[in-house]
Amino acid sequence: xxxxxxxxxxxxxxxxxxxxxxxxxxxxxxxxxxxxxxxxxxxxxxxxxxxxxxxxxxxxxxxxxxxxxxxxxxxxxxxxxxxxxxxxxxxxxxxxxxxxxxxxxxxxxxxxxxxxxxxxxxxxxxxxxxxxxxxxxxxxxxxxxxxxxxxxxxxxxxxxxxxxxxxxxxxxxxxxxxxxxxxxxxxxxxxxxxxxxxxxxxxxxxxxxxxxxxxxxxxxxxxxxxxxxxxxxxxxxxxxxxxxxxxxxxxxxxxxxxxxxxxxxxxxxxxxxxxxxxxxxxxxxxx
Amino acid sequence: xxxxxxxxxxxxxxxxxxxxxxxxxxxxxxxxxxxxxxxxxxxxxxxxxxxxxxxxxxxxxxxxxxxxxxxxxxxxxxxxxxxxxxxxxxxxxxxxxxxxxxxxxxxxxxxxxxxxxxxxxxxxxxxxxxxxxxxxxxxxxxxxxxxxxxxxxxxxxxxxxxxxxxxxxxxxxxxxxxxxxxxxxxxxxxxxxxxxxxxxxxxxxxxxxxxxxxxxxxxxxxxxxxxxxxxxxxxxxxxxxxxxxxxxxxxxxxxxxxxxxxxxxxxxx
Numbered sequence: 001x002x003x004x005x006x007x008x009x010x011x012x013x014x015x016x017x018x019x020x021x022x023x024x025x026x027x028x029x030x031x032x033x034x035x036x037x038x039x040x041x042x043x044x045x046x047x048x049x050x051x052x053x054x055x056x057x058x059x060x061x062x063x064x065x066x067x068x069x070x071x072x073x074x075x076x077x078x079x080x081x082x083x084x085x086x087x088x089x090x091x092x093x094x095x096x097x098x099x100x101x102x103x104x105x106x107x108x109x110x111x112x113x114x115x116x117x118x119x120x121x122x123x124x125x126x127x128x129x130x131x132x133x134x135x136x137x138x139x140x141x142x143x144x145x146x147x148x149x150x151x152x153x154x155x156x157x158x159x160x161x162x163x164x165x166x167x168x169x170x171x172x173x174x175x176x177x178x179x180x181x182x183x184x185x186x187x188x189x190x191x192x193x194x195x196x197x198x199x200x201x202x203x204x205x206x207x208x209x210x211x212x213x214x215x216x217x218x219x220x221x222x223x224x225x226x227x228x229x230x231x232x233x234x235x236x237x238x239x240x241x242x243x244x245x246x247x248x249x250x251x252x253x254x255x256x257x258x259x260x261x262x263x264x265x266x267x268x269x270x271x272x273x274x275x276x277x278x279x280x281x282x283x284x285x286x287x
Numbered sequence: 288x289x290x291x292x293x294x295x296x297x298x299x300x301x302x303x304x305x306x307x308x309x310x311x312x313x314x315x316x317x318x319x320x321x322x323x324x325x326x327x328x329x330x331x332x333x334x335x336x337x338x339x340x341x342x343x344x345x346x347x348x349x350x351x352x353x354x355x356x357x358x359x360x361x362x363x364x365x366x367x368x369x370x371x372x373x374x375x376x377x378x379x380x381x382x383x384x385x386x387x388x389x390x391x392x393x394x395x396x397x398x399x400x401x402x403x404x405x406x407x408x409x410x411x412x413x414x415x416x417x418x419x420x421x422x423x424x425x426x427x428x429x430x431x432x433x434x435x436x437x438x439x440x441x442x443x444x445x446x447x448x449x450x451x452x453x454x455x456x457x458x459x460x461x462x463x464x465x466x467x468x469x470x471x472x473x474x475x476x477x478x479x480x481x482x483x484x485x486x487x488x489x490x491x492x493x494x495x496x497x498x499x500x501x502x503x504x505x506x507x508x509x510x511x512x513x514x515x516x517x518x519x520x521x522x523x524x525x526x527x528x529x530x531x532x533x534x535x536x537x538x539x540x541x542x543x544x545x546x547x548x549x550x551x552x553x554x555x556x
Contacts, residue, residue, distance in 0.1 A: 015422065039454040040426040091452060092425055094371050145300055148370050148448065149324025149480075174452035175370070177323045177480050179520035203454055206525055244455050247525045247541065254545040269525065273532060276548065280533075283552040 001071065002027035003197050004051055004166065009065035011046060011055050020046040022221040023065070028214075033188070033198040035208040035229075038218035039242040044201045045091060047218065048168045050074070051199065053082035069166065087164030091171045091201075093155040097143045104146075104154050105130075105139040111162045129161040132187045134180075148175040156184060160191060167191060168199045173207075185211050205246040209233060209267035217241045230265060248272040255279065288314045288474060289335060289443070293344035296330055296498075304330035306498040307344070314442070317465070317475045319485040319506075322495035323520035328478045329370060331495065332445045335476070336365040348443070363392065366441040370448045370478075372425070372432035381407075381423075381431050382416040388439040402438050409467055410434040411460055426452055433464065443474040450481040462488055482524045486510055486539040494519055507537045 009024040020043050028034050036044045049055040053074045056063040067074040070085055090096045101107035108130060112122045130136045133153050138146060143154055152175045160167065169188065173181040185207050192198050202208055208215060209229050216226040217238065224241055225232050232238060233245045244250070252266035252275065259279050266272050289312040296305040304327045312318055320328050333339040334346045337358040346353045348364055369375040378384045385407060389399045407413045410430045415423065420431045429449060436444065449461055458481070465488050468475050479485050485492060485506065492509040494502040496519035502509050510516070510523040513531060523531065526544050530537050535547040 039456050040452075041424055042454075045424070092371070092373070094373065141302075142300070145298070145302075147325045147329065148451075153324075171452050175324070175448060175480070177520040178482065178522040179517070180324055181480075203452070242454070242456055250541045251526075251529070251545065254541050255548075258545065258549045269528065272529065276529070276533060280552055 002068075003030040003032075003070060004028040004199070005066075005068040006047075006050065007066040007068070009050060009067060010062070011050065011064075012062040013059060014061045016061070018221070019062070020221050021050065024223050026216060026223060026226060028197065028199065030197055031192070031195060032214055033192050033212040034200070035212040035215040036199065036201045036218065037203070037205070037208065037215060037241070037243060038224075041220075042218040042242075043221040044218055045170050046221075047216075048088070048170050048199060048201060051166070052086050052088045052168060053077065053079050054088075085164060086166045086168060087159040087162055089156050089159045089167075089169040089172050091174070093148070093151040093175070096155040096158075097151060098158075101143060103140050104135065104143055107143045107154055108157045108161055111158060115162070125161050125163075129157045129187075132183075132190065133157050133160075134183055149177060149180060152176055153180065153184070156187070160187065163191075163194070163196070166197045166199065170201045171203070172200070173202065173204065181207065203243075205233075205244065206248070206269070209246045209248075210269075217243075229267060233267060288312065288349055290347045291331075291334070291344070292346075294331075294334065294341050294346060295343045296327075296334070296339055297342045298330075304498055305334075308498075308500060310493065310500065310503060312474060312476065314474055315469075315472050316491060317469060317489050318477070318491045318493060319489035320476065320478050320493045320495060321480070321482070321485060321519070321521060322501070326495040326519055327498040328495055329447055330498075332367065332447065332476060332478065335361075335443065335445060336367045337361040338367065359391075362388075362439070362441070364441055365443040365445065366436040366439055367445045368429075368433050368436045368447060368449065370451070372420075372428040375432045375435070376420045376428060379419055380417055381412055381420055381434075384420060384431055384435045385412075385416070385438045388435055392439060399438075402440060406434045406437045409437070409464060426454070426457055429453070430457075430460070437464075437468075441473075443476065444468055445476045445478075447478045448480065449477065450479050450484050458484060482510070482522065483526075483539070486524045486527065494521065506539075510539075511537045 006024045006026045009021055010019055011021045012019040038044050050067050057079045098110055101110055109122050109126045135153050156172050173184050189211055215229050215232045217224045219241055225237050233249055246267055248266050251272055266275055291308050291310045294305050294308040297303050322328050337353045340354055385403045412434055420428050492506050501519055510527045513523055527537055538544050
């Protein structure tokens with residue numbers, strides 16, 4: 001049974017002219033690392049809001065269909081109840097920082113304190129997550145005095161530390177430097193390995209193909225494609241998505257114009273370098 | 288046109304964001320500033336329009352020391368697009384946002400209307416002019432904040448992380464905006480974490496690390512030094528990494544890489 005199920009979900013924001021989501025059907029299994037991709041305005045954030053229950057509980061509008069989380073309909077539950085299952089990292093960290101914490105340590109521990117977690121456990125989990133995301137050195141800084149990227153890491157830590165069953169991250173690395181981005185992806189992977197189900201909105205296809213196992217592609221509010229990474233990124237339908245596949249897919253198709261070989265699985269840097277080494281060896285032998 | 292001499296900046300909290308920066312940016316240059324989060328990128332460019340004043344050292348714009356001018360006075364020359372559009376937008380319609388800047392600088396309504404329409408067309412906002420900026424997505428609000436600066440037609444345009452959260456079609460739109468500014472002879476300074484965007488569009492790249500300049504060189508020379516880049520939590524673009532791994536000349540696009548790879552296979556065999 002799917003942990004998250006969207007059944008014929010449609011939604012139009014109150015003052016909008018068009019539907020943001022159009023008859024979406026999607027199943028996310030427990031333990032999946034599911035990436036949601038698409039051009040800006042394709043409905044990615046709206047889809048995440050629906051899973052978290054912000055649609056329709058906070059954002060009002062024309063809603064039809066059903067969202068089931070852990071076999072319970074979001075329409076039948078309060079936002080706070082859904083929040084016990086689903087953690088959400090917002091696209092804009094500036095709107096997530098609580099404003100009540102004097103420093104980063106307090107900001108990251110805020111959620112656990114509100115859940116009544118024991119003091120020793122809070123200290124343990126906060127230290128662990130701050131080490132994982134390499135923000136220990138920021139512990140005494142005021143969250144509002146941090147750079148955009150540092151704030152983004154603090155926002156991620158403050159949700160991750162609560163260890164929700166389902167973790168939704170809406171473009172969590174948009175303001176991070178490349179190494180910081182990789183740290184966040186590795187932290188997400190660790191959460192996944194602990195059994196967390198991950199739903200991630202992201203534009204960085206090379207990282208998605210390395211870390212995620214499934215991907216859903218949205219276009220103008222419709223679900224264009226979904227399934228295992230390999231199937232989606234190499235599907236002819238993906239060309240209609242308005243987004244580029246990982247650069248290694250492009251390298252693979254460009255190489256095929258010059259070399260005669262059969263190899264479809266080239267999505268990551270490692271797979272690409274392995275292919276290039278084998279082509280090089282073959283060329284040397286043929287000569 | 289922009290001269291920075293021994294620039295040091297200490298925030299009131301005691302944090303040293305800039306620790307002795309020296310650089311010069313000439314009229315019409317396209318410069319990308321990259322570096323790890325907290326390296327001092329935004330702190331540096333905020334000195335160019337006087338939002339921050341040096342703790343010590345000097346910044347001059349067209350020979351004028353920024354210490355002697357207010358941000359409002361410097362805004363005649365330097366436009367700064369904030370990292371977070373919500374720090375910048377305050378009007379009820381996009382049209383009003385775009386009109387606000389030029390109205391502070393000129394009373395020629397015909398010219399103002401002309402430039403607003405030109406910039407709205409450039410930034411893809413033509414059909415949204417009567418909408419409230421906050422009815423748009425964060426990505427589209429970024430284009431409103433860019434447009435509201437471009438209508439002021441300043442000599443220097445600074446874009447602080449314009450690529451953050453943008454999909455491929457919007458990155459392409461940003462590229463067309465950069466090209467438009469270049470054709471107009473503007474000085475363009477961009478802060479970005481998208482190395483592909485930087486490599487493709489900017490010839491000069493300044494790398495900051497810990498409030499100091501780590502590198503200031505052409506894009507192909509900067510991205511050929513992965514170990515040095517790592518000091519500032521950066522990596523070369525994906526395709527450049529493949530070039531370096533296979534000992535090929537640095538390039539930034541797939542066809543060039545594959546051509547170089549094919550040639551290297553022929554040569555070596």
